[in-house]
Amino acid sequence: MLEEVDMIKIATDFSAYPAGRDDNDGPFNGSRFRSDILVPRLKSAIASGRKLVVSLDGVRSFGSSFLEESFGGLVRLGFSKNELTEHLQITATAVGSSRYVEAILRYIARATV
Amino acid sequence: MSYSDFSGIVRISTAAAIVIAADYDRLSELIGSVPPTINLHEWSPAVFNKLFELGFFELLGLTEKVEGRYHDNGKTRTMKLLSGANAAGNEAAAKQLHELSALITEGRGLSDTISFALNSALDEAMINVARHAYPDDHNYQLRHVGKWWVTAEADRVEKKLTIVIYDQGASIPVTLPRKKFADALKDKVTRVIRTAPTHDFSDDSAYIAAAMTEGFTQTGEAFHGYGIPQMKELIDICGCGRLTIFSRGGRCEYEPGSNSGIKRSTYDTSVGGTLIEWVIQLPEEPNA
Numbered sequence: 246m247l248e249e250v251d252m253i254k255i256a257t258d259f260s261a262y263p264a265g266r267d268d269n270d271g272p273f274n275g276s277r278f279r280s281d282i283l284v285p286r287l288k289s290a291i292a293s294g295r296k297l298v299v300s301l302d303g304v305r306s307f308g309s310s311f312l313e314e315s316f317g318g319l320v321r322l323g324f325s326k327n328e329l330t331e332h333l334q335i336t337a338t339a340v341g342s343s344r345y346v347e348a349i350l351r352y353i354a355r356a357t358v
Numbered sequence: 359m360s361y362s363d364f365s366g367i368v369r370i371s372t373a374a375a376i377v378i379a380a381d382y383d384r385l386s387e388l389i390g391s392v393p394p395t396i397n398l399h400e401w402s403p404a405v406f407n408k409l410f411e412l413g414f415f416e417l418l419g420l421t422e423k424v425e426g427r428y429h430d431n432g433k434t435r436t437m438k439l440l441s442g443a444n445a446a447g448n449e450a451a452a453k454q455l456h457e458l459s460a461l462i463t464e465g466r467g468l469s470d471t472i473s474f475a476l477n478s479a480l481d482e483a484m485i486n487v488a489r490h491a492y493p494d495d496h497n498y499q500l501r502h503v504g505k506w507w508v509t510a511e512a513d514r515v516e517k518k519l520t521i522v523i524y525d526q527g528a529s530i531p532v533t534l535p536r537k538k539f540a541d542a543l544k545d546k547v548t549r550v551i552r553t554a555p556t557h558d559f560s561d562d563s564a565y566i567a568a569a570m571t572e573g574f575t576q577t578g579e580a581f582h583g584y585g586i587p588q589m590k591e592l593i594d595i596c597g598c599g600r601l602t603i604f605s606r607g608g609r610c611e612y613e614p615g616s617n618s619g620i621k622r623s624t625y626d627t628s629v630g631g632t633l634i635e636w637v638i639q640l641p642e643e644p645n646a
Contacts, residue, residue: 259534262452265447270488271445305452307474308445308481309588341471341595 250295251286255299256303258282264306266314275314283315292333301337307345313352320356329353360393364409365400372436372511373604373635375408376524379439381415381630384526387503392418398427411436412509435461437510444488445481451508452477459519461512462640474637475518475592476521480508482585483523483634491527491632501628502526517640526631529606531565559607563622566603566610570620592636599638604629 290297291314487506611621
């Protein structure tokens with residue numbers, strides 16, 4: 246089991262109201278989150294053999310476009326599903342938020358290169 | 359210039375009010391003026407209150423002149439109209455909806471579960487407008503301003519929240535069909551069309567019903583297509599309520615748990631774009 250070393254809190258590191266896939270959809274979109282925050286931190290976690298935890302706590306909106314673009318987009322960028330299973334963990338503690346963790350895992354599983 | 363006399367209308371739904379207000383906003387944005395209203399003293403209080411709370415008279419520049427006529431009816435409250443071109447306005451809409459819902463939840467606002475689902479559904483609707491509603495190659499009957507409009511109504515007696523988002527775009531029946539998946543869509547649509555078309559919009563509800571199925575989108579790309587199902591999810595999470603989508607001449611209605619039970623109807627007149635309405639009954643329990 247990998248040691249946890251890094252955490253991204255979407256609500257505070259990016260936005261509590263993220264939405265959409267790209268800049269056409271709005272400023273806090275999935276492409277921007279993925280390229281500016283998620284990918285650099287994930288690459289660093291993989292390179293150092295550690296785990297990156299992404300927390301959904303504090304996020305107030307979980308549009309499927311944002312979630313799919315952010316996380317399904319990792320697969321389209323070339324991250325393997327094994328790498329993501331090993332190095333990426335999604336957490337959420339708020340009542341009603343676990344369905345969005347499951348959605349992210351589903352988007353990763355369904356995404357193709 | 360023409361004028362608007364609403365004195366013959368007894369009551370107006372939130373959906374009808376947003377369609378009217380959106381067109382006034384469109385005119386205001388395009389030509390800087392709107393048709394005047396007349397006979398305000400003869401308007402029904404229900405119609406006046408609805409439009410006043412919506413911010414309609416601000417579009418007319420009349421708010422100060424007419425505010426003395428406004429009286430809170432104690433039953434319903436309508437959220438001030440918001441508009442935008444993409445999801446950049448989602449935070450403002452979410453916060454206004456939370457404040458509105460506090461009126462029917464003894465100040466608590468929406469539970470996290472419902473709030474997450476509502477905000478997410480509304481985000482997807484806003485994004486659909488940004489991505490699909492106003493294609494450049496469509497022949498619009500009226501000049502558009504590329505926007506969505508959102509409002510909501512809280513019914514303090516029935517503990518019911520009605521949320522409406524409207525756009526004046528090309529509509530789902532126009533934008534949904536694309537070459538990439540034309541055959542699959544055609545199969546799906548023809549399965550539900552049983553009779554010969556009776557007017558230009560006869561098949562419109564079949565296209566809306568197809569769009570409400572996960573995986574069918576305007577882009578035809580496999581990883582898109584979750585937006586409208588997420589709009590249905592809000593109704594499923596609430597456990598009671600209704601999602602209604604009007605687009606051009608089609609209307610589809612979805613109720614909780616009715617996976618294959620989308621009620622369809624068509625009209626020979628267009629709603630002027632796409633209108634999505636959620637009606638949710640808020641649970642009594644604070645944490646539900």
